[in-house]
Amino acid sequence: MRSVSRLESSLSEIVNAIKTVDGVIGIILFGSVTRGKADEGSDIDLLVLFENEDKMRRNEWEVTRRIPSNLFTQSICACASTLERMNPVFIQSVLEDGLILYAQHPLVLRSRLANALACLIVTYSLENLPQKEKQKVNYELFGRRVAERRYLGLVEELGGRRLGRGCFLIPKENAEVVLNTLNAHDAKYESMEVYIPNKAEVFLQNLRR
CATH class of the missing domain: 3.30.70 (Alpha-Beta Plaits)
Structure with a gap:
């Protein structure tokens, strides 16, 4: 990952690159950056949320393609059905420590997320x-x-x-x-x-x- 002091510009570049992929409804940052343990060699870890599994399967490669390679980003694509099949410990960790970088309907999402800060x-x-x-x-x-x-x-x-x-x-x-x-x-x-x-x-x- 680039210098931590340039994190904001890197995240903005990534979000702008992938938020227009068909079916993407949310982007969450998680991992060492949100836990305060990132260093110069840390990746940017993202959970990219799709509205359904069909659109996710058709477009998850497009998400990878659009992320600039020099930003050293690891992305996981998911939707409601695939999240339910993932390790619950991982999901809980992402949703407790994660930061919502993008939501297609932010006001609705914000009002429905209990205790969202x-x-x-x-x-x-x-x-x-x-x-x-x-x-x-x-x-x-x-x-x-x-x-x-x-x-x-x-x-x-x-x-x-x-x-x-x-x-x-x-x-x-x-x-x-x-x-x-x-x-x-x-x-x-x-x-x-x-x-x-x-x-x-x-x-x-x-x-x-």
Whole structure:
């Protein structure tokens, strides 16, 4: 995968490439990126949802073809019927930790997903800042440890988590405070809105409709 700080642009490129494939109704990011364990060698893992199995079988190769090879993406295509045959532990993991990057009917999907949480993936750069100011920003965002005591940063205090170097996830309702910190230091950043589903069964029911 490319530098984590360029994650947002990579995801946008991928979503724009495959969301128009016939039958695609949703794209979910999962794996090491959403768990905050991604590094420079990590793949981008996607679950691509189709409206039915027939369209999935006819077009899953088109999904693979459209994803730029330089983005090192692993995609799994599925629909309601095939999800039910997959390992339930895998499905639960995807739907608890996953981030919805695209939904054909986002407002309907958002209202039906129990406990769905609107979040922002924020990628930022501190390259133009002096070293001391970089350190200050990182302390403000992610906290620090002094002796045996750990001080939380804004991201964790506000319900977010670090996804990697130069990238974090934050609930949308709390994002303004963190973004104001970046603005105060003239740090460059981009954000992408995503949704975190928490209940797999509700999601499967919606796919069947």
